[in-house]
Amino acid sequence: MNESPASSSETPMVRFERVSKRYGALTVLDQLDLDVASGEKVAIIGPSGSGKTTVLRVLMALERIDDGVIHIDGEPLTHMPQGDGLVPADARHLRKMRSHIGMVFQHFNLFPHMSAVQNCMEAPMSVLGLGKEEAHTRAAELLTMVGLADKLDHHPAQLSGGQQQRVAIARALAMRPRVMLFDEVTSALDPELCGEVLNVIRELGSAHQLTMLMVTHQMGFAREFADRVCFFDAGRIAEQGSPEELFGNPQHERTQQFLRAVMEAI
Amino acid sequence: MPANRTGPTGSSPAAGALAAVAILGFAGGLLVSSFAGFRDFLPELLRGAATTVQVAAGGSLVAVVAALLATTARLYAPLPLRWLAVAYVELFRGTSALVQLFWLFFVLPMLGISLSPMTAGIAALGLNIGAYGSEVMRGAIEAVPRGQWEAASALNLGRFRTLRRIVLPQAFVAMIPPWGNLFIELLKATSLVSLITLSDLAFKAQQLNQTTLRTVEIFGIVLLIYLALSLLVTLAMRALERRAGRRLLRGKEAR
Numbered sequence: 001m002n003e004s005p006a007s008s009s010e011t012p013m014v015r016f017e018r019v020s021k022r023y024g025a026l027t028v029l030d031q032l033d034l035d036v037a038s039g040e041k042v043a044i045i046g047p048s049g050s051g052k053t054t055v056l057r058v059l060m061a062l063e064r065i066d067d068g069v070i071h072i073d074g075e076p077l078t079h080m081p082q083g084d085g086l087v088p089a090d091a092r093h094l095r096k097m098r099s100h101i102g103m104v105f106q107h108f109n110l111f112p113h114m115s116a117v118q119n120c121m122e123a124p125m126s127v128l129g130l131g132k133e134e135a136h137t138r139a140a141e142l143l144t145m146v147g148l149a150d151k152l153d154h155h156p157a158q159l160s161g162g163q164q165q166r167v168a169i170a171r172a173l174a175m176r177p178r179v180m181l182f183d184e185v186t187s188a189l190d191p192e193l194c195g196e197v198l199n200v201i202r203e204l205g206s207a208h209q210l211t212m213l214m215v216t217h218q219m220g221f222a223r224e225f226a227d228r229v230c231f232f233d234a235g236r237i238a239e240q241g242s243p244e245e246l247f248g249n250p251q252h253e254r255t256q257q258f259l260r261a262v263m264e265a266i
Numbered sequence: 267m268p269a270n271r272t273g274p275t276g277s278s279p280a281a282g283a284l285a286a287v288a289i290l291g292f293a294g295g296l297l298v299s300s301f302a303g304f305r306d307f308l309p310e311l312l313r314g315a316a317t318t319v320q321v322a323a324g325g326s327l328v329a330v331v332a333a334l335l336a337t338t339a340r341l342y343a344p345l346p347l348r349w350l351a352v353a354y355v356e357l358f359r360g361t362s363a364l365v366q367l368f369w370l371f372f373v374l375p376m377l378g379i380s381l382s383p384m385t386a387g388i389a390a391l392g393l394n395i396g397a398y399g400s401e402v403m404r405g406a407i408e409a410v411p412r413g414q415w416e417a418a419s420a421l422n423l424g425r426f427r428t429l430r431r432i433v434l435p436q437a438f439v440a441m442i443p444p445w446g447n448l449f450i451e452l453l454k455a456t457s458l459v460s461l462i463t464l465s466d467l468a469f470k471a472q473q474l475n476q477t478t479l480r481t482v483e484i485f486g487i488v489l490l491i492y493l494a495l496s497l498l499v500t501l502a503m504r505a506l507e508r509r510a511g512r513r514l515l516r517g518k519e520a521r
Contacts, residue, residue, distance in 0.1 A: 060420050098422050109417035113435045122431060123421035168417075175421060 011074040013038040019068035030235035043222035046232030052215040056181040102172030103181040110156040117152040142170035162193030182214035314470030328392025333399030358397035371462040387459035406437035446503035
């Protein structure tokens with residue numbers, strides 16, 4: 001039912017197979033199926049509580065799923081069910097799978113006691129084993145790419161929200177992920193600062209073969225940037241398609257309602 | 267409107283109050299010493315104070331190490347170790363420091379472990395304060411926003427690495443003021459070691475008092491020495507807090 005238009009015969013970069021996630025009695029993801037092809041840009045929209053952010057969080061392995069399987073480039077992120085429950089993947093396997101994925105958070109979550117460049121050096125040095133100089137070079141390149149060449153030694157508290165979020169993007173890229181997850185990355189920003197962050201994402205999309213999943217409330221950006229838009233409702237994809245299809249001619253009643261409400265808010 | 271006082275007042279009211287206490291203490295010291303046998307008593311009392319400082323410093327070190335180990339074990343170690351850490355904290359918080367001191371000094375020898383008075387004093391007071399310190403550390407660590415753990419996790423940093431490089435440096439700043447309290451508590455509790463044959467400040471005072479009966483002068487000086495030592499601790503912790511706070515540059519990131 002959820003055939004992705006962009007998928008081809010090759011292995012999808014990300015595959016959700018009947019994935020469920022519950023918090024107590026609340027079902028946040030309800031047997032979700034989702035395939036994302038390599039290099040594809042997918043925007044995830046929907047009302048709050050529809051499970052959008054959870055999709056990214058379980059993909060980053062920040063939370064365990066209760067049922068189903070997630071594959072990354074054909075490899076399972078989780079173990080298969082055993083007996084009556086799911087046996088979670090062990091720490092080593094999770095680390096290996098996580099190394100393919102980078103995530104940018106709504107509230108940046110920069111390390112406040114480290115400068116911008118140190119934020120981008122910490123993980124490459126301790127996880128990838130890069131030397132200090134190499135890590136610094138890589139971090140400086142990435143910070144330059146996001147337009148912060150003159151802020152390398154600034155601490156997060158000395159940067160604007162937009163600048164902090166760009167540091168966060170550079171920090172995630174420093175690990176050379178194949179999939180990037182953006183979780184409402186402009187929601188905590190003043191409107192005039194959103195543009196600089198979205199521009200960085202735009203450039204990233206055109207220059208690299210990165211697979212991207214973004215949860216966003218910026219319908220304009222989703223429409224312009226994404227290859228595909230998924231509308232989430234009650235833990236499932238209620239409707240998906242190209243931006244033109246989904247924004248221009250929504251089929252589902254919930255999608256129409258949601259888009260109407262969003263447009264009215266502007 | 268109150269008249270604007272002249273003179274070197276601190277930049278903040280707290281610093282001003284501290285300065286006032288110090289000045290009052292100094293004046294009081296002059297008063298007491300001008301009255302009397304300050305010359306007779308001070309050398310002996312200062313020798314006692316040296317023992318007090320030794321116990322306090324050693325105890326502080328033991329307390330920090332014990333608290334760090336107990337906290338790490340309680341938060342991140344496998345179950346048996348976790349239970350051990352919980353047992354330690356509850357046992358040493360739940361019984362009196364004096365009883366702990368007696369145990370280490372009088373009971374352990376019966377089990378074949380003899381400690382010198384100094385070792386027993388440092389160990390007992392350090393472990394006692396360390397149990398409280400463990401609670402302080404746990405609170406400070408848990409107060410570091412969850413987003414920090416998640417960001418580290420998304421970067422594939424290991425748990426221990428995250429704790430050491432990301433979480434502890436941030437928690438450190440928050441735990442400095444309560445640790446200042448604990449160090450002062452420890453300093454004052456050192457008077458208990460006079461009961462296991464150590465000649466600390468309190469012991470010397472009692473000894474002098476029994477032979478000379480010049481109670482007011484002796485205990486006046488003793489009071490001022492304790493006060494001066496604890497003010498020293500306070501000032502040191504303030505300085506540490508300012509330095510650590512500058513490094514952290516807390517502000518917009520707070521969440």
